[in-house]
Amino acid sequence: xxxxxxxxxxxxxxxxxxxxxxxxxxxxxxxxxxxxxxxxxxxxxxxxxxxxxxxxxxxxxxxxxxxxxxxxxxxxxxxxxxxxxxxxxxxxxxxxxxxxxxxxxxxxxxxxxxxxxxxxxxxxxxxxxxxxxxxxxxxxxxxxxxxxxxxxxxxxxxxxxxxxxxxxxxxxxxxxxxxxxxxxxxxxxxxxxxxxxxxxxxxxxxxxxxxxxxxxxxxxxxxxxxxxxxxxxxxxxxxxxxxxxxxxxxxxxxxxxxxxxxxxxxxxxxxxxxxxxxxxxxxxxxxxxxxxxxxx
Numbered sequence: 001x002x003x004x005x006x007x008x009x010x011x012x013x014x015x016x017x018x019x020x021x022x023x024x025x026x027x028x029x030x031x032x033x034x035x036x037x038x039x040x041x042x043x044x045x046x047x048x049x050x051x052x053x054x055x056x057x058x059x060x061x062x063x064x065x066x067x068x069x070x071x072x073x074x075x076x077x078x079x080x081x082x083x084x085x086x087x088x089x090x091x092x093x094x095x096x097x098x099x100x101x102x103x104x105x106x107x108x109x110x111x112x113x114x115x116x117x118x119x120x121x122x123x124x125x126x127x128x129x130x131x132x133x134x135x136x137x138x139x140x141x142x143x144x145x146x147x148x149x150x151x152x153x154x155x156x157x158x159x160x161x162x163x164x165x166x167x168x169x170x171x172x173x174x175x176x177x178x179x180x181x182x183x184x185x186x187x188x189x190x191x192x193x194x195x196x197x198x199x200x201x202x203x204x205x206x207x208x209x210x211x212x213x214x215x216x217x218x219x220x221x222x223x224x225x226x227x228x229x230x231x232x233x234x235x236x237x238x239x240x241x242x243x244x245x246x247x248x249x250x251x252x253x254x255x256x257x258x259x260x261x262x263x264x265x266x267x268x269x270x271x272x273x274x275x276x277x278x279x280x281x282x283x284x285x286x287x288x289x290x291x292x293x294x295x296x
Contacts, residue, residue, distance in 0.1 A: 005036050005062055005063070005064050005115075006051060006055075008051060008065050008074065009026070018068070021108045022108075025089045029112055048074060051078040055082060063079055063087065064086075069094050069095065069276075070274065073139065073276045084293075085295050086295065089108060090106060097203060097274065101218065103296060119296055124221060125288055126223060128278070139202055140273070142278060143206065145196055147197060147206075147272070150166060150170050152270050177196075179196055180266050185262070187261055191257070197227070198228075203218055207275070211244065215249075223260070227254070228253055229253045261285070263283070264283055
């Protein structure tokens with residue numbers, strides 16, 4: 001077990017259960033004699049700055065985040081490419097990364113038990129370098145199609161809160177959405193297509209259990225790229241719900257490709273990764289084997 005744990009808690013995760021589960025975990029860790037460094041802040045930027053400073057100064061042996069996939073995303077962007085392992089106390093709504101890694105979900109006691117056991121697992125992370133030279137990482141899935149368009153619209157609304165906001169955004173986008181022209185380059189091989197969905201999976205699921213790239217593995221050194229080619233809106237409505245079971249891959253309009261490096265090009269699309277706004281296309285992402293060590 002690492003001697004000094006940095007900890008970041010998102011109090012609003014999982015309809016505000018993040019604070020409760022995070023506090024319970026803090027209490028259990030302190031009772032076990034763990035030295036804790038509180039790196040929480042009022043917002044993600046503040047927590048990132050605190051976490052980055054703690055890692056740079058060697059002030060912590062590991063970083064633990066309590067929250068949903070957004071907090072895992074924040075933690076991965078601090079720990080990936082370093083020798084500082086990431087611990088996850090899953091307290092969000094979706095918790096896709098934690099669930100697919102086999103970690104406890106919304107159970108502080110079991111999560112702390114895993115942390116105290118001291119086991120680790122090396123997993124891949126996907127890396128993108130922005131035009132300004134900034135390095136960004138994701139662990140789960142990058143969305144760059146209809147799902148990203150819905151996210152972008154929903155995030156411009158202050159009301160309603162929670163899942164209903166995204167449901168309304170789906171209803172708003174469906175009547176006007178048309179297939180998007182893409183150029184996709186996979187390890188140098190070019191694919192041009194008009195598509196409804198394009199997703200890049202380092203892991204298998206997003207959105208609270210939607211198995212969009214169901215066969216993606218966290219430790220194979222590859223990214224799974226799902227392409228749902230152009231179909232009509234009625235057919236799209238039939239296919240989209242099957243993503244929850246991962247059975248959409250049998251549809252003739254669905255293609256799953258694999259590559260170590262993927263470049264996506266499309267006009268007007270802002271990609272989302274691990275549920276967080278990641279950046280506009282075009283962008284290139286690459287799988288970096290073993291880039292992140294997880295306390296598991």
